[in-house]
């Protein structure tokens with residue numbers, strides 16, 4: 001019987017694994033992607049992870065995984081599809097049909113950014129298209145960018161980028177924004193922010209990188225960057241009947257990772273929190289592992 005099964009080998013899952021194995025727990029990491037390291041593998045250059053700046057996201061993820069492997073963490077490829085508590089323990093079924101038993105679960109299955117759905121979006125990913133202003137904003141110092149979206153993330157991104165970029169267009173397809181009225185008011189009063197409502201992006205053009213954003217109102221904006229902030233989708237479909245989720249589908253859990261289901265912990269982008277980054281995911285993993293250790297040590 002495992003002490004802890006960890007679902008997902010992104011920064012949260014790998015950090016949890018390192019803390020769990022060093023606490024002498026029997027641990028297994030289940031990851032659905034071959035040798036996956038989560039969203040970090042999709043990042044370009046990561047410049048905001050303490051002490052390891054300037055690495056490509058893929059290489060940083062490899063380092064995380066190697067660290068866990070060197071400490072003896074075991075991995076299994078597979079998708080966890082069903083979770084069930086029986087007595088004090090958990091049964092986890094994989095897509096292969098295999099059932100694994102563990103005293104505690106750390107669910108670190110992450111989230112993914114909703115795409116806008118433009119045909120050019122994939123081709124320009126990492127070449128002017130970004131889904132994370134805090135991650136990539138610094139690359140657009142004194143440049144012109146567009147932020148697309150109408151919720152709090154889009155407003156916060158526009159506000160953050162207005163302090164870095166020469167000009168920021170904020171584009172929303174409706175007349176009213178869903179995000180905070182206070183932030184919107186500040187943006188309306190910010191000189192280098194232009195708000196364009198009731199307009200949709202219909203095309204992106206550029207030779208090698210993004211150069212132009214085309215809107216359905218006929219405007220063509222000369223931009224070097226486009227930040228798409230139309231929401232994130234947490235990977236909680238498999239556990240939606242098991243734990244409490246907030247209105248956006250994130251697992252309700254604080255820093256300890258404890259959820260309303262005993263012995264089921266959440267870590268990383270999957271849980272309710274204000275900042276979804278590698279550093280906060282790694283911190284969550286450590287905390288969840290310590291919570292799981294304490295939980296397991298009190299079991300009969």
Ligand SMILES: Cc1cc2nc3c(=O)[nH]c(=O)nc-3n(C[C@H](O)[C@H](O)[C@H](O)COP(=O)(O)OP(=O)(O)OC[C@H]3O[C@@H](n4cnc5c(N)ncnc54)[C@H](O)[C@@H]3O)c2cc1C
Nearest residue numbers: 008010011012032038039080109110135268269276277278
């Ligand atoms: C393009 C991009 C650039 C970014 N740049 C930066 C940056 O510069 N700096 C920064 O700090 N952050 C950046 N981020 C954010 C950062 O990558 C995330 O906050 C972080 O990876 C979250 O880690 P996580 O472990 O919680 O989840 P994830 O990284 O999402 O990992 C979750 C893992 O769980 C696996 N999984 C999901 N469901 C299952 C299942 N049912 N069974 C088994 N496995 C499953 C997935 O395959 C995945 O490997 C960026 C994100 C993106 C997308």
